[in-house]
Amino acid sequence: MSAPAIVARHLKKRFGTFVAVDDVSFEVERGEIFGYLGANGAGKSTTIRILCGLLEPTSGTATVAGHSVAEDPEAVKASIGYMSQKFSLYLDLPVAENLAFFGGAYGLSGRALRRRTEEVLELSGLAEVRDAQTGSLPGGIRQRLALGCAVLHQPEIVFLDEPTAGVDPTARRIFWKLIRELSRGGTTVFVTTHYLDEAEYCARIGLMVDGRLVALDTPAQLKRTHVPDRMFAVRGPNAARASGPLRQVAGVRNVEPFGAGLHVRAEPGRCEAQTLRAAAGAAGHQVEVEPIDPTLEDVFLAVVGRSAKKEEDGA
Amino acid sequence: MNPVSRFFTRIGAMAAKETLHIRRDPRTLYLALVMPVVLLLVFGYGVSFDTDHLPIAVVDLDQSSESRELVRGFTASGELEVAARPANAEEAERLVQRGEVLGVLTVPAGAGRDLLRGTAVELQLAVDGADGVIANQLLSKSEALARALNVKLSPLDGVAPPLEVRVWTRFNPSLKSAFFFVPGLTAYLLAIAAVLLTALAIAGEWERGSMEQLFASPVSGIEIILGKLLPYLALGCLQMLLVLAFGTWAFDVPILGSLPLLFLAGMLFLVGMLGQGLLISVVTRNQLVATQAGAFSSLLPSLLLSGFVFPIENMPRVLQWLSHVIPARYLVNALRGLMLKGVGLEAIWGDLVALTIFAVAVLGISTARFRRKLA
Numbered sequence: 216m217s218a219p220a221i222v223a224r225h226l227k228k229r230f231g232t233f234v235a236v237d238d239v240s241f242e243v244e245r246g247e248i249f250g251y252l253g254a255n256g257a258g259k260s261t262t263i264r265i266l267c268g269l270l271e272p273t274s275g276t277a278t279v280a281g282h283s284v285a286e287d288p289e290a291v292k293a294s295i296g297y298m299s300q301k302f303s304l305y306l307d308l309p310v311a312e313n314l315a316f317f318g319g320a321y322g323l324s325g326r327a328l329r330r331r332t333e334e335v336l337e338l339s340g341l342a343e344v345r346d347a348q349t350g351s352l353p354g355g356i357r358q359r360l361a362l363g364c365a366v367l368h369q370p371e372i373v374f375l376d377e378p379t380a381g382v383d384p385t386a387r388r389i390f391w392k393l394i395r396e397l398s399r400g401g402t403t404v405f406v407t408t409h410y411l412d413e414a415e416y417c418a419r420i421g422l423m424v425d426g427r428l429v430a431l432d433t434p435a436q437l438k439r440t441h442v443p444d445r446m447f448a449v450r451g452p453n454a455a456r457a458s459g460p461l462r463q464v465a466g467v468r469n470v471e472p473f474g475a476g477l478h479v480r481a482e483p484g485r486c487e488a489q490t491l492r493a494a495a496g497a498a499g500h501q502v503e504v505e506p507i508d509p510t511l512e513d514v515f516l517a518v519v520g521r522s523a524k525k526e527e528d529g530a
Numbered sequence: 531m532n533p534v535s536r537f538f539t540r541i542g543a544m545a546a547k548e549t550l551h552i553r554r555d556p557r558t559l560y561l562a563l564v565m566p567v568v569l570l571l572v573f574g575y576g577v578s579f580d581t582d583h584l585p586i587a588v589v590d591l592d593q594s595s596e597s598r599e600l601v602r603g604f605t606a607s608g609e610l611e612v613a614a615r616p617a618n619a620e621e622a623e624r625l626v627q628r629g630e631v632l633g634v635l636t637v638p639a640g641a642g643r644d645l646l647r648g649t650a651v652e653l654q655l656a657v658d659g660a661d662g663v664i665a666n667q668l669l670s671k672s673e674a675l676a677r678a679l680n681v682k683l684s685p686l687d688g689v690a691p692p693l694e695v696r697v698w699t700r701f702n703p704s705l706k707s708a709f710f711f712v713p714g715l716t717a718y719l720l721a722i723a724a725v726l727l728t729a730l731a732i733a734g735e736w737e738r739g740s741m742e743q744l745f746a747s748p749v750s751g752i753e754i755i756l757g758k759l760l761p762y763l764a765l766g767c768l769q770m771l772l773v774l775a776f777g778t779w780a781f782d783v784p785i786l787g788s789l790p791l792l793f794l795a796g797m798l799f800l801v802g803m804l805g806q807g808l809l810i811s812v813v814t815r816n817q818l819v820a821t822q823a824g825a826f827s828s829l830l831p832s833l834l835l836s837g838f839v840f841p842i843e844n845m846p847r848v849l850q851w852l853s854h855v856i857p858a859r860y861l862v863n864a865l866r867g868l869m870l871k872g873v874g875l876e877a878i879w880g881d882l883v884a885l886t887i888f889a890v891a892v893l894g895i896s897t898a899r900f901r902r903k904l905a
């Protein structure tokens with residue numbers, strides 16, 4: 216099937232006078248890992264809830280797994296898995312009972328339920344803790360269980376709302392391995408996150424700022440479009456003090472402290488690493504300079520800075 | 531899999547999960563199964579507490595040897611003790627008010643003559659009803675004594691029954707007895723447990739966020755409601771069995787009427803209470819508020835307006851009117867009729883209809899308000 220997994224058209228959600236989601240349109244391809252990024256309150260959860268049929272949009276339409284969310288919410292619900300932002304499994308029940316319950320809620324029973332429960336326990340590395348009370352487990356394992364509950368019925372699409380929030384880096388890596396496995400198996404993954412390093416794993420990224428989708432592309436293309444400048448890392452014992460002379464170099468747009476060193480942004484083609492090294496050396500600071508790739512953080516800062524500026528101009 | 535078996539699979543999953551919650555939650559089990567027994571004991575202990583030498587006043591208006599014989603017969607066993615012999619009713623009343631005696635036995639003028647003639651003699655026993663437990667003992671003892679005296683006296687004349695004890699209770703005209711508190715307590719306990727537990731369990735799903743998770747699944751509103759309520763219905767039935775069994779076994783409360791009708795009335799009441807809990811949780815979506823609303827809306831009415839503690843006939847008009855919308859009133863009435871009077875369907879069908887109307891209405895309203903949306 217080639218129809219997109221998710222189609223959102225001019226989605227808008229208003230709470231009273233506050234617009235939480237404002238004219239958001241996008242498509243998500245089947246089997247894709249789609250990252251949905253934005254600061255607190257940007258409207259990520261609200262978008263997911265609309266797509267899952269939990270909130271009615273003020274206006275706009277959404278199609279999920281080929282079904283209209285407004286007209287056929289039951290068909291949508293049968294084809295998706297949802298992991299809400301707040302951990303909401305039953306802490307007083309053992310791991311396996313949580314899985315069994317959600318399996319039953321999706322209509323699985325008997326041998327099919329038992330088989331899927333075993334598969335998911337195995338897949339998400341929960342087999343050893345199957346009888347442990349869920350409340351006694353650390354956050355990372357709980358989140359894996361929540362993911363397991365969301366994919367037990369083998370949905371076409373899973374919506375994961377900040378699945379790695381507050382989870383330690385090792386557990387986050389394990390979690391993302393699971394996400395990639397799901398995607399390899401053909402499941403479409405719609406995931407929101409605060410962690411920009413995680414977003415690199417996504418095939419495409421949508422960036423939300425104050426309810427609006429301000430950028431949408433692959434990570435590489437986003438960097439090219441939004442951070443066209445070349446980036447250099449400046450390191451050395453006195454790197455921080457070189458910031459003044461480096462600003463004077465032709466083509467340099469911006470010099471920012473980064474860790475113990477500096478990050479320099481320059482117009483493409485106007486200056487190279489050795490130009491910068493020479494300028495710093497001339498001022499008496501021995502530094503090392505090497506070109507670096509912009510990160511999604513740079514993209515995020517550029518985009519957010521630009522839309523904040525637009526807002527000021529508009530006002 | 532066909533839609534029907536999916537329907538039952540989902541309800542089964544919900545109900546099985548709820549049963550696990552119940553089994554793991556000591557508070558639930560305490561409220562449903564331990565508290566009833568404790569309360570029954572607290573109420574029952576006071577009643578079965580036996581006292582001798584209950585002081586009474588005797589107003590002998592006849593002053594014949596026969597009348598003195600009669601009074602001696604009443605007090606011979608030592609259970610009742612003549613503490614005073616006032617000359618008239620007013621004096622006796624003062625003694626009661628001062629708490630010196632618990633009751634007044636009045637022998638009317640002409641009693642001796644009537645006894646000799648074989649015509650019925652009517653003794654009056656007025657009991658201070660302020661302390662229901664003591665008053666109840668006094669009543670039952672006097673009644674037993676009167677019956678015994680009757681037997682003793684009747685061969686003398688060959689006319690039966692020559693003696694009749696007419697009982698008045700004062701200050702608390704609807705004296706509670708062990709027989710009366712068991713039906714009332716049953717309604718009270720069922721109401722509290724059913725309303726509180728369902729309100730808590732369902733509000734908990736909202737608070738935890740698992741309701742959102744359920745709304746994103748294909749489980750329908752009806753399936754969630756049935757799956758949540760059925761385990762508490764079962765728990766309520768268990769509770770009812772426990773209270774009735776304990777009441778009949780420990781306090782000899784009779785069940786003269788039909789047992790199936792008894793359970794029908796109890797089930798209808800339970801369904802209404804579960805619906806009330808559901809409605810509260812749907813409106814509040816919060817455990818703390820649901821607890822307060824649940825306790826307030828179940829405890830007070832079933833205690834005060836059901837006829838359990840205060841007889842409905844003696845209430846102010848407004849409260850009488852209000853009691854008509856309190857389902858506990860109908861259950862208490864039906865249970866008293868079925869257990870104590872042995873009446874049949876013809877006497878309690880109105881109560882059953884009222885309980886059904888309440889159950890259908892409250893479930894209907896809460897189901898209609900239960901929409902699978904977050905806002």
Ligand SMILES: Nc1ncnc2c1ncn2[C@@H]1O[C@H](COP(=O)(O)OP(=O)(O)OP(=O)(O)O)[C@@H](O)[C@H]1O
Nearest residue numbers: 230235253254255256257258259260261262300905
């Ligand atoms: N039911 C609601 N009623 C009123 N306002 C709401 C409601 N739900 C969300 N909002 C508001 O809408 C805005 C967007 O919320 P949303 O939860 O979608 O943000 P988010 O991007 O998921 O943020 P976070 O990273 O904190 O989860 C927030 O300002 C929030 O306060």
Ligand SMILES: [Mg+2]
Nearest residue numbers: 259260261300
């Ligand atoms: Mg959110």
